[in-house]
Amino acid sequence: MKNRGGSILQGYAFAFYGFVYLPILLMGLFSLNSSNLIAFPLTGFTFNWYVQIFNDGRIFKGLLTTMAVAIPVTLITTVLGSMAALVLTRYQFRLKPLFAALLVLPFFVPKLIFAIAQVTFLNDIGMDKGLITVWISQSLIILPFVTIIIASVLYKIDKSLEEAAEDLGARPWQKFRRITLPLMKNGILAAAFISFVLSNAEYTVSFFTSGRVQPLSVLVASDFRFHLSPSLNALAMLIVLFNICIIIASEWLRRRKVHQ
Amino acid sequence: MSSDNSPTSSHLLEARGILKDYDTFRAVHAVYFDIPHNCFVTILGPSGCGKTTILRMIGGFESITAGSIHLEGVPIMDVMPYDRPINTVFQNYALFPHLRVEDNVAFGLKMRRMKKTEIRSRVNDALESVRMASLARRYPSQLSGGQQQRVALARAFVNEPKLLLLDEPLGALDLKMRRHMQVELKDLQKRLALSFLYVTHDQEEAFALSDIIIVMNSGRIEQIGTPVNIYHAPENTYVADFIGGANLLEGRLTEFDSSARRGHLETEIGTVEAACSGSVKPDEPASLCFRAEEIGVDTGIGGDISFKALVSHIIFQGSSKLVEVHTGKHKLIAKLDHDVPVTVGEPIKLAVAKAKLRIVHGSPVVAKEIH
Numbered sequence: 001m002k003n004r005g006g007s008i009l010q011g012y013a014f015a016f017y018g019f020v021y022l023p024i025l026l027m028g029l030f031s032l033n034s035s036n037l038i039a040f041p042l043t044g045f046t047f048n049w050y051v052q053i054f055n056d057g058r059i060f061k062g063l064l065t066t067m068a069v070a071i072p073v074t075l076i077t078t079v080l081g082s083m084a085a086l087v088l089t090r091y092q093f094r095l096k097p098l099f100a101a102l103l104v105l106p107f108f109v110p111k112l113i114f115a116i117a118q119v120t121f122l123n124d125i126g127m128d129k130g131l132i133t134v135w136i137s138q139s140l141i142i143l144p145f146v147t148i149i150i151a152s153v154l155y156k157i158d159k160s161l162e163e164a165a166e167d168l169g170a171r172p173w174q175k176f177r178r179i180t181l182p183l184m185k186n187g188i189l190a191a192a193f194i195s196f197v198l199s200n201a202e203y204t205v206s207f208f209t210s211g212r213v214q215p216l217s218v219l220v221a222s223d224f225r226f227h228l229s230p231s232l233n234a235l236a237m238l239i240v241l242f243n244i245c246i247i248i249a250s251e252w253l254r255r256r257k258v259h260q
Numbered sequence: 261m262s263s264d265n266s267p268t269s270s271h272l273l274e275a276r277g278i279l280k281d282y283d284t285f286r287a288v289h290a291v292y293f294d295i296p297h298n299c300f301v302t303i304l305g306p307s308g309c310g311k312t313t314i315l316r317m318i319g320g321f322e323s324i325t326a327g328s329i330h331l332e333g334v335p336i337m338d339v340m341p342y343d344r345p346i347n348t349v350f351q352n353y354a355l356f357p358h359l360r361v362e363d364n365v366a367f368g369l370k371m372r373r374m375k376k377t378e379i380r381s382r383v384n385d386a387l388e389s390v391r392m393a394s395l396a397r398r399y400p401s402q403l404s405g406g407q408q409q410r411v412a413l414a415r416a417f418v419n420e421p422k423l424l425l426l427d428e429p430l431g432a433l434d435l436k437m438r439r440h441m442q443v444e445l446k447d448l449q450k451r452l453a454l455s456f457l458y459v460t461h462d463q464e465e466a467f468a469l470s471d472i473i474i475v476m477n478s479g480r481i482e483q484i485g486t487p488v489n490i491y492h493a494p495e496n497t498y499v500a501d502f503i504g505g506a507n508l509l510e511g512r513l514t515e516f517d518s519s520a521r522r523g524h525l526e527t528e529i530g531t532v533e534a535a536c537s538g539s540v541k542p543d544e545p546a547s548l549c550f551r552a553e554e555i556g557v558d559t560g561i562g563g564d565i566s567f568k569a570l571v572s573h574i575i576f577q578g579s580s581k582l583v584e585v586h587t588g589k590h591k592l593i594a595k596l597d598h599d600v601p602v603t604v605g606e607p608i609k610l611a612v613a614k615a616k617l618r619i620v621h622g623s624p625v626v627a628k629e630i631h
Binding site for chain 1: 319320321340341342343346347348350351352354355356357358367368371372415416419
């Protein structure tokens with residue numbers, strides 16, 4: 001019985017990973033296939049689609065827009081997320097459960113509804129769609145992730161270290177600057193990387209709030225609908241590889257001890 | 261007790277009726293004690309007795325619900341931890357993992373904006389005195405438990421506090437290391453001519469180190485005294501039992517002279533006349549107290565009180581043996597020489613010198629077992 005259960009679990013695991021990774025592998029395969037059609041049989045090996053991407057000015061502009069979104073969003077969410085995480089882990093107050101609940105609530109609001117609400121609200125207060133509106137709406141979506149990552153690092157910091165700092169004469173700011181901040185540094189960096197990746201990959205909210213400044217995600221989505229080409233596979237592969245590198249770097253940072 | 265707000269005595273620290281409530285739980289009941297200058301004071305008690313809470317209140321990490329703490333006559337209840345001239349050695353050392361040994365030790369001096377050259381020489385002296393100067397460039401994770409312990413000590417006393425608080429600092433070390441560090445600690449305290457307030461649940465450690473021991477139990481102070489005083493003149497059955505497990509026989513006080521502090525106690529082994537501890541009161545429970553090593557085999561010499569008992573257990577201890585005996589409803593433990601003939605199940609005639617007997621407050625806490 002146990003054996004059968006085991007093999008069912010094993011099959012399930014293979015199926016799961018298959019559904020996740022086979023499409024990406026296929027994408028990688030077609031990005032190197034010389035045919036115009038994204039379909040079997042394979043016709044030959046080429047790097048042309050990649051060359052095409054690097055020569056496409058529109059894509060390059062989209063990439064610049066993506067950076068113009070991701071870098072400020074990363075900064076905003078990391079700073080605000082650090083502050084929220086500090087409040088969550090270091091202060092006791094009556095409304096703390098409410099504070100924590102409101103912080104993670106965006107997780108549970110469907111993105112489409114969130115995006116439409118954002119657009120309506122930003123319109124009502126007279127803000128034109130553009131970079132700033134994307135910064136605001138993306139930051140709101142990403143902030144809970146960042147806060148939770150940083151809070152998880154803060155929870156693990158031994159409270160007696162901060163008490164020891166106080167005991168040795170450190171005032172609240174000195175305590176933060178000399179002890180808490182260095183100890184949470186890796187967590188902040190890890191959260192920043194994740195924030196950057198999430199911002200790059202964000203589509204729904206960006207689509208609604210970006211207006212004419214289209215980041216790569218919005219650009220790629222519209223291309224998939226209107227001019228499907230294997231060069232999009234190449235672009236997608238580049239994005240996937242880039243994000244994987246960033247995630248690996250962030251995990252490495254998060255797990256790294258403050259000092260080994 | 262005096263609740264005077266301007267103490268005039270020469271004590272370093274005076275705790276007056278300090279009390280700590282957590283929601284509905286009272287962790288510390290209004291306790292009073294003093295810490296003299298240049299003195300090793302230990303708070304001794306089982307876990308959860310409130311001893312660490314007291315330490316944290318003095319360090320400034322817990323607010324006090326009521327009462328007052330004066331340091332050199334100045335109230336410090338509203339002084340933040342970083343402004344108190346008190347330093348702490350934490351239970352888990354709490355060394356800063358991202359700073360080298362020398363920077364850990366320099367931390368307090370840097371906070372006080374001392375000159376760099378001065379910091380360097382002071383840090384070096386402090387590390388010398390705990391024999392850690394050669395490892396100054398290491399990080400805490402590269403040190404053994406005993407070495408971390410020494411750095412934590414140096415980091416605290418380099419600031420020249422008026423009082424050093426130590427929260428079970430040897431708890432994480434193995435037995436051999438602990439013995440070694442006990443000697444070093446005592447040595448250091450004498451050399452620095454500084455008062456230590458030490459918290460432990462280990463009575464042997466408390467005896468080895470302390471000038472004064474404060475025995476605590478469930479948020480209350482049971483007795484304050486020198487180790488000798490605590491061992492030979494326990495106030496009540498709790499202290500008598502907690503410290504070295506004295507023999508206790510419940511009795512009824514038939515006569516009591518409150519000025520001479522002597523009384524007559526009616527017990528299973530007869531009515532005895534003995535000195536009473538300060539807390540003994542007529543019409544309150546009282547017990548007869550004597551140590552296992554104070555019992556001998558009855559030789560018929562006067563000045564002793566003798567009694568018959570039934571041997572129930574013998575534990576060989578080399579030059580001596582612990583013998584568990586029953587007298588009616590009480591179980592007693594006698595420490596006898598190894599060559600005294602004793603047989604399990606046989607009656608034996610034992611004796612205690614009358615001068616060694618003491619009447620203490622309370623009933624025996626629990627049935628005693630040979631340890």
